[in-house]
Amino acid sequence: MDEIVRFENVGLRYGAGAETLADLNFTLYPGSFYFLTGASGAGKTSLLKLLYLSQRPSRGIIKLFGEDAVTMPRERLPGFRRRIGVVFQDFRLVPHLSAFDNIALPLRVAGVREKDLEVPVAEMLEWVGLGDRTSARPATLSGGEQQRVAIARAVIGRPEILVADEPTGNVDPDMAIRLLQLFEALNTLGTTIVVATHDIHLLSKIPGAQMMRLEKGMLADPTGSLRHPPLPNDQQQ
Numbered sequence: 001m002d003e004i005v006r007f008e009n010v011g012l013r014y015g016a017g018a019e020t021l022a023d024l025n026f027t028l029y030p031g032s033f034y035f036l037t038g039a040s041g042a043g044k045t046s047l048l049k050l051l052y053l054s055q056r057p058s059r060g061i062i063k064l065f066g067e068d069a070v071t072m073p074r075e076r077l078p079g080f081r082r083r084i085g086v087v088f089q090d091f092r093l094v095p096h097l098s099a100f101d102n103i104a105l106p107l108r109v110a111g112v113r114e115k116d117l118e119v120p121v122a123e124m125l126e127w128v129g130l131g132d133r134t135s136a137r138p139a140t141l142s143g144g145e146q147q148r149v150a151i152a153r154a155v156i157g158r159p160e161i162l163v164a165d166e167p168t169g170n171v172d173p174d175m176a177i178r179l180l181q182l183f184e185a186l187n188t189l190g191t192t193i194v195v196a197t198h199d200i201h202l203l204s205k206i207p208g209a210q211m212m213r214l215e216k217g218m219l220a221d222p223t224g225s226l227r228h229p230p231l232p233n234d235q236q237q
């Protein structure tokens with residue numbers, strides 16, 4: 001497959017107001033790493049929702065894995081969503097499940113046997129620095145710890161696309177880099193990564209990444225094409 005996502009003239013309008021997203025035209029390629037940047041309110045979360053199929057556009061065409069995601073029958077959506085890992089801005093952990101069970105969820109849904117999930121889940125807990133919080137429920141974890149559980153849950157099933165909305169917003173700079181390294185490792189295994197972030201400093205940490213910048217609901221590059229991020233020196237201001 002030479003493309004994994006294609007948006008053609010996509011617009012999104014909530015209710016009767018002006019369009020929140022307008023004239024989006026872009027293609028994402030398998031195995032690439034993308035940052036989505038833009039000021040608060042520019043429409044990053046809205047664009048990600050279109051990508052992980054929790055929101056339908058008001059106009060345009062969205063192709064995902066080579067198929068038309070807009071006209072797809074509803075009963076096929078869950079199968080498609082399973083191919084996409086999502087780190088939500090508000091985490092959305094299951095409150096009555098432990099950190100371990102939250103992370104194990106995608107594997108259990110995929111039918112992985114109990115004896116086969118212990119090791120990968122424990123390894124993932126270690127990787128995100130929560131090896132000693134295995135049994136903790138979300139309410140007893142800090143915001144940053146919950147964020148790390150949410151990331152571990154999104155990546156453990158090795159999704160074909162990983163969509164992450166401000167995934168480092170609640171962690172310190174060292175942990176932010178560590179989490180980006182986790183995304184990079186997943187990317188090396190072939191997952192297409194889309195990370196929405198305000199944090200311009202993160203962009204230089206993944207030299208091969210490409211950048212999409214939203215301005216008031218439109219991709220800032222007039223051609224709508226993806227651009228490489230500026231060189232690290234340009235980001236110092």
Ligand SMILES: Nc1ncnc2c1ncn2[C@@H]1O[C@H](COP(=O)(O)OP(=O)(O)OP(=O)(O)O)[C@@H](O)[C@H]1O
Binds near residue numbers: 014040041043044045
């Ligand atoms: N469900 C909704 N109903 C109506 N308006 C919405 C809805 N969701 C988002 N909006 C509006 O759409 C615009 C873009 O919001 P969005 O959350 O996509 O921006 P963002 O770039 O992700 O912002 P932030 O960085 O603050 O998360 C905002 O003006 C917001 O108020």
